Amino acid sequence: MADPVKSRKHWLEHPATQNFLIPILAVILSFGVGAIFILIVGQNPFQVYSVLFSQTLGTSYGVGQLLFKTTPLIFAGLSVAICFKAGLFNIGAEGQLQLGAFMTALVGMYTVGVPAFLEIPLLILAGMVGGGIWGFIPGYLKAKTGAHEVINTIMLNFIAAALVSFFVTNLFNVPATVHTPDIAPTGRIPRFDTIFSSFSGSPVNFSILIAVLAAFAVWYYVDKTRYGYELRVAGLNSKAAEYSGISVSKNIILSMTIGGAIAGLVGTNYVMGYKYYFEEGFSTGTGFMGIAVALLGNNNPFGVILAALLFGMLEYGGLVINTMVPKELVSILQAIVIIFVISSNKIFRKIVVNFLKKRTLRVND
């Protein structure tokens, strides 16, 4: 269709460019601010950053470690993102992934002897069910009673943490440890180094493919299916949803359950691909980082993958620059990235608008 208005648009004005450009600018700027902190602790920022990048991106072992850290962040980010799409703020990914990973380990330890082609899907499913239940509960409460999902997911995080802690210290643990017995060997997801020897020593495994698949699935579901259409309508305008015959409460429950199920897949990386058992304290706030990942990725599944890569790099990078700067510095850097991304949107858009305004003036003159 001929559309003069569209073709006259400056490339900077397209939402796609802005959605892509703004986070990147924010990340670059936050590294700049991070440099100030590095200077404060008496180090050379260029040196620190060059070590950070070369040790994470420069060696295959580093890349492996980075990817290993990235995988759970993709799951957590997708979990938060799909709930955002439905207008819900899922702070409960942490609890959901704890319970999901625990379920994976639990089912895994009792199904010794099941062949791999059944065992692997079974354990994946177990993780989704565990996480899904933990997402369903706040979804149901929100839909039926209006209880706010933010509060309920936070509370459920505490319950999940206490629950799995109780299980792995009292009921399902290997004596004198805080982890479960090993899962059935057929439930293991192979590591990269079983095929590519250059990744040797790194726990990165093929669960990252499940993460990428999950991203595709979320994208397809949200953008291409009728369910996804209804989910977006319910998330963007609940009154319009009601008007057009879309059930808002059904979509709240559904999206929270799906979000929980995706978070529950974290066990594929840690339980099925790395340790082969569930251990107390295996996740150090992955679910919360998922919020930052979703925000940085603009709730777009592929954006989530990119954001997870960045945070995965920072997470592993924190370990490699440990000898040069205190490890708190990496936490600071991560926090700066998040703050910049969240607050940059308006600022950068304003800069773009002003730029275009000046440009229009020039053209008119």
Added chain:
Amino acid sequence: MLYAVELLNITKRFARTVANDKVTLRVQSGSIHALVGENGAGKTTLMETLYGLYQPDEGTIRIHEKEVSIRSPHDSIRHGIGMVHQHFMLVGPMTVLENIILGAETTRYSLLDFKKTTAEISELAGRFSLTVPLSEKVESIGVGVQQRVEILKAIYRKADILVLDEPTAVLTPQEATQLFRILFELKEEGKTIVLITHKLSEVMAVSDHVSVMRKGKIAGEVETSLTTPEQLAEMMVGRRILLRVEKTEKKSGDPVLAVNKLSCIDKRGVNVLNNISLEVSSGEILGIAGVEGNGQSQLIECITGLLKPTSGSITIDGMQIAGLSPKEVFARGLAHVPEDRIKRGLVVEMDVAENLILGLHMQKEFGSRLSMNRKAIAQNAHLLITKYDIRPMNPEALARGLSGGNQQKVILARELSRNAQIIVASQPTRGVDIGGIEFIHRTLVQARDAGKAILMISADLNEILSLSDRIAVMYGGQIVKVFPDNKVKESELGLYMTGSRGNSAQRASDG
């Protein structure tokens, strides 16, 4: 001749759009000057520039023949400019008095001096016959009175130039007449008034001069006594416009939609609908007139499945639909143009194509559950955009970016594409400009001629009178009068709308 306000060569740009392009407007001291134009023509931007909410990129402002710099509303108030916004800027839980003095309080030993203030305001109110109950809370008084509070607020701040933005949008005809009397009074006292409006009848009735804006420029300035509404409309739109709806006699058939003894008690226990009965036949437009908040919204919500009635029946072709969900009601052959297009009718963050299937998205032609048919959705969008002349002609444009008229066209296009036998249209042209109104009215009349039964609710009496085949008036949750045709005077409708007539008759029939 002295000028109270001179806006000289004002240019104001937003990103890529030029809202005001070298606009020059001179308002004579002590006159009523109307500023008309379609939505988006730049009238409000121009006035908000005068009021200090925006700074012009170019141009100068002169007040009482002296060049001034207005950087904020604070400056403009200092220069004696007062503005009554379309949406009132009042604090509901505070009293009228507190609202009037808000930000301009008189204090005594750093305490509010209510005694002195009350005396001052009473004197002002008396002088301009702006009667307001000073000790009532603002939320408990009617909109007409609230507007008087706003005017009084401006005058209390010593405004002698008063800008009113669409002041009659929320008023009944009686209240509007009262407002005009106040405006004349203010003019007598030497105040200067700028009236932003798009109702040409008002322009003709009250103004001394008219400036017409179109696409950010002044399209013409005339003395009111030397022009006609038709001429003004042509200046506004840039082409000849039919101000009158062309309509043949109705050829109505059987009743399709019937509401019988419908009552509804809301959550607070208020009887919002009280024993309502009405019928709409195919091939006719039944217009429901009434001041907003008299149960019209609830009536529509009950019919369209958004609200469960407490008792009574609603039938389509004799089949009961009361209490069904919106989805089920749609499936029985009803289309619904909702009252609030932004809140209900559209998902503004979605594009036009996606909005054009809202509520129709479960139909087979748009794909299955697991895979929507992008091609069919695009085709549908293309078809409707062309047929209803929706601008921009881009199915991927976000609904947010469309003008009010085009947003309404999206909804109308979608709802008519349902091919339903009943169309319920609530405030179909609210906030839509003249060109758009003409189109929407024509479309509704065409639908009626094609045998649809149309139930229309509007706060705009012109619309009710020019479109309806029959007119019902709602007041206090009841239908207080049904006129068998549209040959009724606006003033008479007004009497029923305000409850000064018709109520007792209704009570008699209830008993």
